[in-house]
Amino acid sequence: MKKVYLDYSATTPMKKEVIDEMLPYLTEHFGNPSSIHSFGRESRKAVDNARDQIAKTLGAKSDEIFFTAGGTESDNWAIKGVAYAMKGKGNHIITTKIEHHAVLHTCEELAKEGFEITYLNVDQYGLINLEELKSAIKENTILITVMFANNEIGTIQPIKEIGQIAKEKGIIFHTDAVQAYGNVHINVDQLGLNLVSISSHKIYGPKGIGALYIRRGTKILPFIHGGAQEKKRRAGTENVASIVGFGKAAELAHESLDGHINRLLALRTKLMDNLLSKIPYSQVNGHPTKRLPGNVNISFEFIEGESLLLSLDMVGIAGSSGSACTSGSLDPSHVLMAIGLSHEIAHGSLRLTIGDFTTDEEIEYVLEKLPPIVDRLRQMSPLYEKVKGGK
Structure with a gap:
């Protein structure tokens, strides 16, 4: 059976160049970067080089990059660190209704501590209204946190305009760029x-x-306390091999970014346009153009997303759905609800995300397998029978 991975927004496979760069730091270069001997100095040099590589991709300075355990920790640190550091000035934070749960749940915890959170609405495409943002700002606003691009529907927010508003008002601006990084400039x-x-x-x-x-x-205050690592801002012995791999991955992404974007756009257009033409009662979720290059999110009426995912998995296609069944919950995606979809349509959503290893042949395979699967699942729906004119 053919295997097609179209869930790159969930995670990506490591590239060979990244693995090759990491291997020495899993074997002979094992020193603790905080040690002053040659073993430690070798590791410290590698960490500093990775910091330089990542800083370059953002147009930042090396001493402005701090390593964490991942995007969730980074979001928690950014929001809580600013909230606690600035609580003498104010306690109001502005975010959106479609943030990743790493942001939403962090804000919920701060609300329990007395912080005031404003959740901005989004339109049918997932975009915030800049005038609503301006109106939400108060004297006690200390932080604006708006994701760069949405992880489900791919919509890219007007980050530059938000940054201008925040700067004019003297407010700290954080963006969760986990999905955008490596996919946009x-x-x-x-x-x-x-x-x-x-x-x-x-x-x-x-x-x-x-x-x-x-x-x-x-x-911003530290989020993790302990040793003096990361300039006393993030304690804990550095994960040297992974930091080296991150640096190499960032360098590769930066060097090939324009080609990466153009290639994904071509594959996305082919996949999206053909699915819409082949499958009736379907619609694209997210902005038609202001979206991540590899993101395809489509809702199919009269079916349930989890059944669709299972059927796709049986023919070797990996994707994701807008309704999560983990922990027994069948609640529809908060993102799809925020853009105005009904529960029924939100439950029939499918996210297919394209990456560097996706081939044109794989897109053809999906176009061959997906339409008949949707049709088969619809045959079990009484609502679909009514639409077709049945009893």
């Missing part, structure tokens, strides 16, 4: 960003390693 100065969360395993690097960009002068 990001320059922290041009976009007016104070804090940026990024993750390695979304750009063909190892899992369990991420980073937080912290602009010089940004008031």
Whole structure:
């Protein structure tokens, strides 16, 4: 059976160049970067080099990059670190209704501690309204946290405009760029960003390693306490091999970014246009053009997303759905509900995300297998029978 992986927004396979770069730091270069002997110095040099590599991709300075265990920690640190550091000035945070749970749940926890959270609405495409953002700002607003691009529907927010608003008001601006990093151009100065969360395993690097960009002068407290690592801001012995892999993955992504974007756009257009033409009662979720190059999110009426995923898995196709059944919950995606979809349509959503190893032949395979699967599942729906004119 053919195997087709179209879940690159969930995670990516490591590239060979990344693995090759990491291997020496899993074997002979095992020193603790905090040690002053030659073994430690070798590891410290590797960590500093990776920091330089990542800083370059963001147009940042090396001492503004701090390594974390991943995007979730970076989001937690950015939001809680600023909230606690700035609580003498204010306690109001602005975010959106479609953030990743790493942001939403962090804000929920801060609300329990007395912080005031404003959740901005989004339109049918998943875009915030800049006028609503301006109206939400108060004297006690200390942080705006808006994701760069949505992990489900791929919509890219007007980050530069948000950055300008935040700068004019003297408010710290954080963006969760975990999905955007390596898929769009990001320059922290041009976009007016104070804090940026990024993750390695979304750009063909190892899992369990991420980073937080912290602009010089940004008031933020440490999130993890212990040793003096990361300039006393993030304690814990550095994960040297993974940091090295992250640096290499970032370098590769930066060097090939334009080609990567163009290639994914071509495959996405082919997949999306053909699915819409082959399968009636289907619609694209997210902005038609202001979206991540490899993101395809489509809702198919009269079917259930989990059944669709299982059927696709049986023919070797991996994707994801807008309704999560983990922990027994069949609640539809908060993102799809926020853009105005009904429960029924939201439950019939499918996210297919394309990456560097996706081939044209794989897209053809999906176009061959997906339409008959949707049709078969619809035959079991009484609602679909009524639409077709049945009793």
